[in-house]
Amino acid sequence: MAADTKHDRRARTLAQLAVVCAAASLVYLVAVVLLHEGLQLLAVGVATVILAGVGAWWVVSRRGPIRWIGAAIAVAAPVAMIVLYAHRGVWFDGIVMLALWTLGVVCARSALRTAAARRNAVAEGTPATPPHHAVLIMNPKSGGGKVEEFDLVAKAKALGAEVVLLDVSQSQDVAAIARQAVKDGADLLGVAGGDGTQALVAAVAAEHNLPFLVISAGTRNHFAMDLGLDRDDPSKCLDALRDGEDLRIDLATVADRPFVNTASFGAYAQIVQSPEYRDSKSETMLNKLPDLLDQNSDDPPLTAQADGEPVPPPQVLLVTNNPYAETETLGGGRRPRLDRGVLGVVAIHVDGSKAAAELAVLGTRSNAITVRTAHEVRVEADADTIPVAVDGEALDLPTPVICVLHPGVLRVRVPRNRPGPPPEPVKIDWRAIGNLAFGRFGAD
Numbered sequence: 001m002a003a004d005t006k007h008d009r010r011a012r013t014l015a016q017l018a019v020v021c022a023a024a025s026l027v028y029l030v031a032v033v034l035l036h037e038g039l040q041l042l043a044v045g046v047a048t049v050i051l052a053g054v055g056a057w058w059v060v061s062r063r064g065p066i067r068w069i070g071a072a073i074a075v076a077a078p079v080a081m082i083v084l085y086a087h088r089g090v091w092f093d094g095i096v097m098l099a100l101w102t103l104g105v106v107c108a109r110s111a112l113r114t115a116a117a118r119r120n121a122v123a124e125g126t127p128a129t130p131p132h133h134a135v136l137i138m139n140p141k142s143g144g145g146k147v148e149e150f151d152l153v154a155k156a157k158a159l160g161a162e163v164v165l166l167d168v169s170q171s172q173d174v175a176a177i178a179r180q181a182v183k184d185g186a187d188l189l190g191v192a193g194g195d196g197t198q199a200l201v202a203a204v205a206a207e208h209n210l211p212f213l214v215i216s217a218g219t220r221n222h223f224a225m226d227l228g229l230d231r232d233d234p235s236k237c238l239d240a241l242r243d244g245e246d247l248r249i250d251l252a253t254v255a256d257r258p259f260v261n262t263a264s265f266g267a268y269a270q271i272v273q274s275p276e277y278r279d280s281k282s283e284t285m286l287n288k289l290p291d292l293l294d295q296n297s298d299d300p301p302l303t304a305q306a307d308g309e310p311v312p313p314p315q316v317l318l319v320t321n322n323p324y325a326e327t328e329t330l331g332g333g334r335r336p337r338l339d340r341g342v343l344g345v346v347a348i349h350v351d352g353s354k355a356a357a358e359l360a361v362l363g364t365r366s367n368a369i370t371v372r373t374a375h376e377v378r379v380e381a382d383a384d385t386i387p388v389a390v391d392g393e394a395l396d397l398p399t400p401v402i403c404v405l406h407p408g409v410l411r412v413r414v415p416r417n418r419p420g421p422p423p424e425p426v427k428i429d430w431r432a433i434g435n436l437a438f439g440r441f442g443a444d
Ligand SMILES: Nc1ncnc2c1ncn2[C@@H]1O[C@H](COP(=O)(O)OP(=O)(O)OP(=O)(O)O)[C@@H](O)[C@H]1O
Pocket: 139, 141, 142, 143, 144, 166, 167, 168, 169, 170, 171, 172, 173, 174, 193, 194, 195, 196, 197, 217, 218, 219, 220, 221, 392
């Protein structure tokens, strides 16, 4: 990595500002608040965080009165803290401290983001020559009808592509359609549809070393987001047909079935299986979580190994095509790169209120979460089949279920001019800030 660039200097100045602001707010806390008010208020703050964490755990893991009591605690604890602080008249001190701390955090975030943008810079695309016979498979139902809304068929044909419109009145074998297209001479395959369909056709393109075009016509479009494509207007993805470049990326398989984003096991996979899920995602999630997180439930427990190493027995296991950004492992956010050559593995095991409170306070540093990378993940259970959500599609797969990462097998054709991925959210890590502020350039 080249040393001392404009980027580095900007990150360093921001990190130094962050350290000054954060230190000033801590000095203020010690000098003014603690000397005058005692440790009591600090203890109230810590107790509030713990109570709110336990309350939130009861909301997701229990039903009936205990769920309501949990909700009441989760709301009442912070409110009580604010009332108490107001009563003790520490408003002004609080505001000064908060302002200094907020400024410090804003500078720290900006410094880390500047450093991360450089570290994660997506590999340069290779200039590509336009295809002679592009075949694009389009699902008219995806994203609530984006194919029609954005006039994708006419726009693709105007650019010389052949369009195969899926007949959604019956289940269509999209991989077979793609294979037939290759036999008929296609030199590029593409999909306007959800990520599950993208993965099936991407695998055929990879098999034949053909470029693959992603058209963001699904509902969530996580794959398109991580490729930096336009998700507001899927027709912009068609620009790749005339002015495109190729990115070499990885593809993953679960039980030999391809996936571009995630294979999830355990609680989440079972929720996705339920017929109510498509109609009301959040309500179904809340209704089913207590049973699925229940230690005594009849479901066979999962065991998992990442590259042969056992992972703590998970209630929820996410295996991802390349690791998610560390700060977002719980939220299923975005992947800074798709060419690292490893699967991301996130195993979650929450066995009661204590672990839940720890999870609420420590996040990904809690013992309830194991984060790994691996080339192969093996999932077993004392059952013939287990539910697995593959890129959001509900499947039952025979055990053991094996996930494998296939490095660099997919060539994605993207428009040369594309928005790029949204900025990576960063976790405030004060040790990294210290290194950026006072260490050697590039030593973050
Ligand atoms: N191979 C297929 N054959 C027939 N119909 C399909 C096929 N794949 C999907 N569908 C139908 O199309 C609908 C839309 O599916 P798709 O996954 O493409 O988009 P989406 O659900 O809007 O996006 P996302 O996957 O991001 O949620 C599905 O609900 C299903 O009814």
